[in-house]
Amino acid sequence: MTDDELLRYSRHILLDEIGVEGQERILNGKAVLIGAGGLGSPAALYLAAAGVGAGAGHITLVDPDEVDLTNLQRQIAHDTERVGSPKVTSAAAAMASLNPGVHVRTIARRADPELLTTLVAEADVVLDCSDNYATRQAVNAACVRARKPLVSGAVIRFDGQIAVFDPRQTAAPCYACLFDPHEAFEEVLCSTMGVFAPLVGVIGAMQAAEALRLLMAPSTTAHLQAPSPLTGRLLMLDGLRMRWNEVQVPRNPACPVCGHPHA
Numbered sequence: 001m002t003d004d005e006l007l008r009y010s011r012h013i014l015l016d017e018i019g020v021e022g023q024e025r026i027l028n029g030k031a032v033l034i035g036a037g038g039l040g041s042p043a044a045l046y047l048a049a050a051g052v053g054a055g056a057g058h059i060t061l062v063d064p065d066e067v068d069l070t071n072l073q074r075q076i077a078h079d080t081e082r083v084g085s086p087k088v089t090s091a092a093a094a095m096a097s098l099n100p101g102v103h104v105r106t107i108a109r110r111a112d113p114e115l116l117t118t119l120v121a122e123a124d125v126v127l128d129c130s131d132n133y134a135t136r137q138a139v140n141a142a143c144v145r146a147r148k149p150l151v152s153g154a155v156i157r158f159d160g161q162i163a164v165f166d167p168r169q170t171a172a173p174c175y176a177c178l179f180d181p182h183e184a185f186e187e188v189l190c191s192t193m194g195v196f197a198p199l200v201g202v203i204g205a206m207q208a209a210e211a212l213r214l215l216m217a218p219s220t221t222a223h224l225q226a227p228s229p230l231t232g233r234l235l236m237l238d239g240l241r242m243r244w245n246e247v248q249v250p251r252n253p254a255c256p257v258c259g260h261p262h263a
Contacts, residue, residue, distance in 0.1 A: 001027070005101070009051055022216040029215035030093065031159055032119050034111045034139050035129035036063040036087040038195065039153045041077035041094075043127050043211070048095035048102045050212055058103040059095070060203045062120055074197035087163035089240030112202040116142035125214045127207050131190070133179075140175035143167060144258045149228070153203045153208045158196045158240040159201040163249065164230040166209050167258060172231050173249045175242045176257035199239040206235075 001009070001024065012026070029052045033040050044061060054061040059075055067078045067090050077091040087104035109115065111130070112120045120142040121125055128139045128150060134150065143150040147164040152175055166172045213228055234247040253259050 005051070005054070007244065008099075016140050018216065023051065024055065025055070025216050026212060027051050027057065029053065030058040030122060030124045031057075031058075031127065031211055031215070032060045032123040032125075033127045033129055034062050034093040034116075034135065035070065035128065035131060036061050036075075036077065036192070037041040037065070037131060037198035038074045038155060039129035039204040039207065040087075040127075041091060041209045042201045043068065043129055043153075044091050044095055045077055045098060046205055046208035047211060048099045048104070050208070050210070051099065051102065052102045052114075052215065054099065054101040057124070058105055060105045060107065060123070061091055062107045062109070062111045062115070063091075064108060065086045070227065074195060074200050076256070094259065111139065112207065113142065115236055117145070120148050122148045123148055125211045126150050127211055128175075129204065129207065137176060137179075137181045141181075141257050144174050144176075150213045151207045151214070151230075153207045155195055155200045156190060157193050157204050158199065158238065159236060160199050160237040160239060162202045162203050162206050162230065162232040164214070164228040166214075166228065166231050169231060173251040174255060174258040177255045178234065178249050180256070182256060196239050199237070202237065202239075 009023050013020055025145055030054050033044055064088050066089055067083050067085050069083055077094040082090040086107050086108040089224050092104045094108050116138055124149055126143055128136055136147050147167045149165050153162045165174045205255045209230055210230055232249055236245045
């Protein structure tokens with residue numbers, strides 16, 4: 001690392017659990033964020049601030065939408081001047097302002113299965129910050145096929161949830177173990193149901209934290225060799241009463257996605 005990098009990331013380096021080695025892994029990490037909205041905004045900003053992709057790695061942002069005035073109540077990577085701009089370029093501008101050393105790749109299109117197959121294969125970690133059930137299932141299927149860890153978040157109204165699905169661990173569940181892709185699912189959207197603004201910040205920041213832990217996992221530090229603390233657990237936040245609930249999620253041997261050897 002350069003002197004400037006040692007200074008910029010000094011508060012990470014001071015942590016025994018990270019140090020120089022862990023920070024270098026962060027700099028060389030490759031993260032894919034699906035969605036640059038409410039969850040993707042804080043997740044992308046924290047990953048950029050931490051230096052993900054400032055070395056040999058990069059951060060890839062995928063989102064087909066443009067910034068709308070209604071987004072600005074909660075999507076903190078965007079501002080009034082960028083209303084009408086693609087969300088990925090708006091978020092990339094915010095990330096560059098925060099940390100110009102980060103390499104950001106922007107893809108202003110829907111995350112279809114073909115694109116996901118390519119992007120997930122080259123990623124170290126994937127963050128699902130999307131806002132619809134079909135995309136979440138497609139992202140999960142791509143991560144299972146490529147055996148890449150997935151940090152999944154969702155928020156609607158005053159309710160948030162986060163979990164990590166890591167197909168590299170034989171006993172770990174995938175998203176489809178928890179939410180069957182073949183079951184009928186009634187989509188709920190913040191455009192009709194509303195969403196409490198700070199809640200997306202809480203869940204998005206937690207997604208960034210889990211992604212950083214996963215990027216540092218190969219470290220020789222014993223603490224970082226441990227699995228993500230959210231693997232096999234679904235945390236649910238009731239933002240109205242500010243209470244956390246937790247559900248243990250076992251792997252489903254009959255899962256239509258990860259229950260087959262070539263899912």
